[in-house]
Amino acid sequence: MSVTLKPKILFVGYGHLAKSLASNSFLKNFKIDSINSKSRIYSLNRKKIIKKLNHPYKYVFLLVRPNLFNLRGTEFNKYIDSKTIIVSCMAGVTINRIQQIINSKNIIRIMPNVMAKQNASHTYVYSKNKKLINSTFHKILKSFGTYHISSKEDEINIATALYGSGPAFIAFLVNAFLAASKIVSPNSRVNERDVIHLFKNVISINDSSLKLEKFVQSIASKKGTTQAGVHFLKSQNLKKIMYTTLYRAYKRAKEISIEK
Numbered sequence: 165m166s167v168t169l170k171p172k173i174l175f176v177g178y179g180h181l182a183k184s185l186a187s188n189s190f191l192k193n194f195k196i197d198s199i200n201s202k203s204r205i206y207s208l209n210r211k212k213i214i215k216k217l218n219h220p221y222k223y224v225f226l227l228v229r230p231n232l233f234n235l236r237g238t239e240f241n242k243y244i245d246s247k248t249i250i251v252s253c254m255a256g257v258t259i260n261r262i263q264q265i266i267n268s269k270n271i272i273r274i275m276p277n278v279m280a281k282q283n284a285s286h287t288y289v290y291s292k293n294k295k296l297i298n299s300t301f302h303k304i305l306k307s308f309g310t311y312h313i314s315s316k317e318d319e320i321n322i323a324t325a326l327y328g329s330g331p332a333f334i335a336f337l338v339n340a341f342l343a344a345s346k347i348v349s350p351n352s353r354v355n356e357r358d359v360i361h362l363f364k365n366v367i368s369i370n371d372s373s374l375k376l377e378k379f380v381q382s383i384a385s386k387k388g389t390t391q392a393g394v395h396f397l398k399s400q401n402l403k404k405i406m407y408t409t410l411y412r413a414y415k416r417a418k419e420i421s422i423e424k
């Protein structure tokens with residue numbers, strides 16, 4: 165009986181994002197080790213600390229913060245050989261910059277988000293060498309959720325704002341609505357789960373901007389309660405607030421790309 169060996173992957177950095185990438189299907193199909201700042205090596209499949217690295221690794225994921233990479237990235241050359249494919253998840257750090265620090269041209273940038281573990285990330289992918297995005301790599305991407313192969317590197321900065329940071333902006337908005345709903349009804353307890361279901365239900369039956377727009381109109385009758393609230397939202401220019409939020413995250417990703 166032939167035994168197919170699982171491709172080996174090393175996570176350099178085992179923080180918030182790295183822990184969120186370990187979906188069941190990723191672990192089922194790949195052998196993944198991680199290393200952190202204290203050089204602690206951990207096998208994600210065996211769920212235990214191991215004594216030494218399992219060289220050679222087919223993929224090395226860069227999961228450290230950009231400033232750390234700029235300062236200490238050259239040390240990571242010890243984890244790679246001529247065949248290793250570098251997968252950078254770092255916001256803002258360009259392929260040219262990675263190439264200056266790591267001695268390799270086999271580089272793919274991806275921008276997943278922390279929902280990958282639940283197979284719910286929408287991941288952007290960019291590489292100068294499209295051949296690196298082969299069937300094995302598609303399998304990795306599928307284990308995170310849906311994905312999009314970008315044709316321009318700057319799309320990764322847009323994805324960083326929208327799909328990388330975006331889940332936090334959405335969580336912040338929902339939480340603001342929840343907090344306000346509690347303040348508006350101080351004497352009757354608002355059930356958080358009911359309000360969260362309200363969000364889910366509105367989105368599940370309105371899956372396009374047009375449907376959402378029509379939905380607002382269908383509730384906002386003239387001089388009614390909804391119209392009073394919608395008028396206020398419009399007067400506060402919520403669209404501009406959302407645009408500035410996304411633009412600032414995008415601009416920050418571009419700034420990181422020129423930081424040394």
Ligand SMILES: NC(=O)c1ccc[n+]([C@@H]2O[C@H](COP(=O)([O-])OP(=O)(O)OC[C@H]3O[C@@H](n4cnc5c(N)ncnc54)[C@H](OP(=O)(O)O)[C@@H]3O)[C@@H](O)[C@H]2O)c1
Nearest residue numbers: 177178179180181200201202227228229230253254255328
């Ligand atoms: N968080 C997100 O939602 C998200 C989304 C998209 C992209 N990203 C990108 O993912 C990267 C990591 O973000 P994060 O939020 O996961 O950061 P984090 O939680 O701070 O994790 C950073 C990890 O790097 C490790 N580290 C530091 N120095 C190291 C070294 N010399 N060798 C090996 N590991 C070292 C740290 O080790 P210790 O555990 O020992 O401190 C830690 O595990 C960033 O570049 C970020 O732009 C993050």
